[in-house]
Amino acid sequence: MRKKNALKIQLLGEFRMVNKSFRFPQEKKKSMQLVLLIAYLITNQNKMCLKEDLMKLLWQEEESDNPEGALRNLVYRARKELQKFYPDKDVDFILSKGNTYAWNPDVACEIDIRHMEKLCAKMERLEDPDELYESCFTLLDKYSLQFMHEFHGQDWVEVQKLYYDDLFMRSISKTCDVLMKHKRYEDIIKLCDNVGYEYHANNRIHEYKLEAYCQSGQYILALSYYHKVIDMYYTRFSLEVSEECKQIYQRILDHVAHQSVNILELKHQLTETSEHQGAFFCDYDVFRNIYQMNLRFLKRSKEVRYLVLLTMEFSEEENREVQKEFDLLKNVITKELRSNDVFTQCSSYKYAIILATSTEEGCQIAINRIEEQFNKLKKLESSFLQKEYETIELTEDEQSN
Secondary structure (H helix, E strand, O other): OOHHHOEEEEOEOOOEEEOOOOEEOOHHHOOHHHHHHHHHHHHOOOOOEEHHHHHHHHOOHHHOOOHHHHHHHHHHHHHHHHHHHOOOOOOOOEEEEOOEEEEOOOOOEEEHHHHHHHHHHHHHHOOOHHHHHHHHHHHHHHOOOOEOHHHEOEHHHHHHHHHHHHHHHHHHHHHHHHHHHOOOHHHHHHHHHOOOHHHOOOHHHHHHHHHHHHHOOOHHHHHHHHHHHHHHHHHHHOOOOOHHHHHHHHHHHHHHHOOOOOHHHHHHHHOOOOOOOOOEEOOHHHHHHHHHHHHHHHHHOOOOEEEEEEEEEOOHHHHHHHHHHHHHHHHHHHHHOOOOOEEEEEEOOEEEEEEOOOOHHHHHHHHHHHHHHHHHHOOOOOOEEEEEEEEEOOOHHHHHO
C-alpha cells in the first residue's frame, strides 16, 4: 500500500480516520456500532478477533435476535465505508479467517496510540533531564487526550483508557523524578502546569508540584496551591487528596510557622512571581474577601463597582467537551478584562466577576467584549452565555453602621 496517501488514525480524543480521499466518520451519518467495530479492530490490529467476542462487544443479548447476521452486515458496511479511502484500488481493510476478523496489517496507517507507545518506551530508557523534558512536552502536546473519550462507558474503551492514562502518567512521573534528582524544580512546576484537566484527579501531579515548591523554598506558593487542590478535589471530584499531599502540607506548615521574614522578604513573597496580564482569577474565598473589601470601600467613597455572573449554557448531547469549553471561557475572561478586575468560579459552569468600572455602560461593554470573543473561539455549537449584573452596594443597615 502506498504510504504517500497513508491513513491517519486518531484514537486519543475523538475517533477519526482521514487521508486525502475521505474522512471517517461522517458526522451526519455517524453509526456508533460501526465506529466501535472499526476502532476495536484497529486497536487490536495485531490479533485475530473472535466473532463471538465482537458480538458481545457490540450487542447485548436483548438488542439483536440474530447477532451473527448483524455482525456480518456491520462488517459489510464497514468494508464499504473504508473503501472510500482508496476509491481507485481494491483494498480489503478487514480480513476474515474462520471464526475471526482482523484489521489488514498491509494497510499503511499512522496511528496515534502506536506513536505514543513508542515515545513512552523511549522515555522509559532515557535518563538525561533535557531529553526527557523535551520528550515530555511532545507527549503533552500530541498525546494528552484520553482514549476515545466520546465512548467512555463502553467496557473495552474503559480498559484501553486506563491503560493509556497509566502509560501517560508513568512517563510524566519518570520525567519529574529525574528532574527532581537534578534539582530542576521550576521545570517540574512548568511541566505540571501543562498537564490537562483530564489528569487533575491524579494525585501524583500535585505531589510533584508541591514538592518542587517546597524544595525551591516557595512555601507561600506551596500553601496557596495546596488549598486550590483541596478545593478542586472536593468540588469537582468529591475526593480527598493523597496522604503524600497531606504530609507535604504538614512540612509546609512546619516551615512557615518557624520562618523569620523581614519586611522586604514579605514584600517579595506577596508580589506576583510572573508577569500577570489581564483579569485576576482567585479562589471563591479570596473573591468573597475582595467583595467585602469593596463594600468597606463604599462606606468612604461613592465610586461604583459591578458584580457580574456569567453562566455557560450548553446542550446535554455535547457535555463531553464542556469542561474544555469552560476553561476556554476562563482564558477569554482573563484576556479581555483589565488587571484590576477579579473573577472566580462560583458554581458549575458559572464565573463571578468584580468589574472595576463605575458606569453601567462600561460594565455592558466589558461583558459584550467577553461574549463576542467567546463566540469566536468556542468549539461547541450549542454553548452560549447567560449574563447578569448588579451594582455592588451597601444595604440600608450596612450604610447606617
